[in-house]
Amino acid sequence: MSEAIETREKSTAPASGPRPARSWLRFLEPRGHWVWIALAIALILPFQLVPFRVFQLTMVLVYAVALLGLNLLVGHGGQISLGHGAFFAVGAYTAAIMMDRWDTPYPWTLPVAAAVTFVLGLALGVPAARLHGLYLALVTLAIAIFLVPLLKRFEDVTGGSMGLTLSKPQPPSWTGLAEDQWLYFLALAVAVAAFALVAGLLRSRVGRALHALRDNEIAAEVMGVRLAFYKTLAFAWSALLAGAAGCVYTWVIGFVSPDSFTVNLSITLLAGIVVGGLGSQAGPVLGGLFVMFVPSFAQDINQGAPGVIFGLLIIVVMYVAPTGLAGLAGRAVRSFDRTLRKE
């Protein structure tokens, strides 16, 4: 059966765009060099930018990791989640509580946060396996809503609505890095690992099963994909990534409170991945940039109603680029390439 999906994958691959031979833009193609170039730029940037910009980019990476998880679930698995802010919060709080209560060294909080959210994702993935579309959206939304009062209720552990203040990871002296740069590289390392993990997942049996599931559930089942199993697994992996992002968030911000993780966060994340480009590799990064920079850009346009401008910008992007920013970039590259070849 995997053979069948394999062939199907192969046959659809060329349809995603004409292969521009002998073009200097080839590295922008999925299997080109763009990954390495992006990584090289990412390594140079913190030494060139002012600390504030480095901090902003660190947050972009944090959001990108969370969006990567959401992309796996929504873009590749075709499931919907309005509650990813909750997984993000659980990851953030797991790290914060470990550092606050037991003075755990920060590197240990990452695997624990990831494990906790993975298990939570599995548990919540069980109802997800039975629910479709709007019903699933509603359940996940409920999780996001109920988490905030829950965090406030267990005040002894979570610090209640005052939250927990933590000290940020300090760079080891041998690196000679400033705090902002160190945090940036921590976030970058997590992001690279997360991207590698997802790329591996998607190339494996899981990825093919997820795509089959997204495109047509009945067909997938006929081909022998165990729907409930893969749906639950997609939920768990996706929760793990959101949890890892939440953990890095705690390192970077050094403060967690229930008000940091309202329903708004979940909705912003979903908007981010849709705008960035569902099911695309660059989507999470573009979405992260969008989530990070567009609200403050909206504020510069109109101080009175930043929310309205932000909403309008989302609508504009969706009209201009129905496949998200990643789709827009891909289209621009292809059309540019066509004009080049005509000459």
Place this chain on the structure above:
Amino acid sequence: MGVSAIRWAAVTTAVLLAATACGRGDEASKGALPEECKGQQTTGITDTSIKIGGIYPLSGPASAYGDIPKGIKAYFDYINAEKNGIDGRKVEFIVRDDGYQPPKAVEEARRLVEQEQVFALFQTLGTPSTAATWDYTNQRKVPQVFVATGASQWGTDKNHPWTIGWQPNYISEARVYAQFLKTEKPDAKVAVLYQNDDFGKDLLGGFKKAIAGSQIKVVAEESYEVSDPTVEPQMRNLARSDADVFLNVTTPKFGSQALAADVKNTDWNPLHILNNVAASITVLKPVGLKNVQGVVSATYYKDPNDPQWADDPEMKLYREKMAKYAPGADPNVPYHAFGWAAASSFHKAMEAAKCPTREGLRDSVRNLNDVEVPMLLPGVRLQTGPDDGFPIESMQMMRFKGERWELFGEVIDTRKVFGPVTAD
């Protein structure tokens, strides 16, 4: 292809380098500082200008507070245009939106400090946003003055000398009610409804401490969560307690619900004390103004809706300048007056600073000596000291009568009666 990719990367890097080289901000020019101020921070301040930044929820669930900076802007525009700024320094006030989200507040604080190179943060709004940013501002040694939240930790904490509150903290407010009861109803039995968070607990804890040793007793207490749909069950339980005073420690929505529940229950008619946070007319209106006669509360600044200030010179000035510098804003909104009063307090603190430096402002706001701010109630003055990090600790009781609040009694200075507020 490999070669062109590398070339492309090189070009990108070059562009980035060029772009960022221009991005670095310059230190503000240093005027001639007096001898004792040498070596102190002068970022964001020159002989002719001072740049400050504030962070407010202009969007999101708490966006009603977004009116505060309008009052502040109007005040600074007015003194810039007509009074030549503060000591000849024109004030540039930059407002940023955090949507009441702590991580956003951190980002905006860093933007203001690192990108905009502000002299000080003048107001961050809300306890979560302030708690998220105060480690940063204190590490960077940037004054974070007159934060708009009533939590008592801004004044009791010793590790954050650069952060200070402004409005009466919740403990001081609780003390005002306790003092009022001690004189009016010395053997009161009190039922309390409170919001289950730092705000509610700060106020309730302060109240219990303030009545210790008196005949006043808390006979029943019920809490609610912000996410609760209604407080009616809690109100039913409290009504059974047979208390003769009801202390209503709520935010606006729940304040209305508790008032309505109190009105509905005709068997239980306690003296209703409504806390300041919920004491706006918009909370009372839905309940019906004829039903809330006799409800008491406390306040500290002049309400633009109160006719007794109609001829007050400061109120007249406020109305005139609001009309001129913030023509779209309704001067009757108390948040505008709040902003005006806070801005005017900043003006006084900056004027009183020995050095025009960040250190100067930090020391000045912690050494306010009976400073009068005309927009505050007569008798309410700013006072701080080495052991006192709370600028305003006096309030006056008010009673709802007809269609508005009416002040009564003397201004209660909780400093004099109870001594300084301390942690725990």
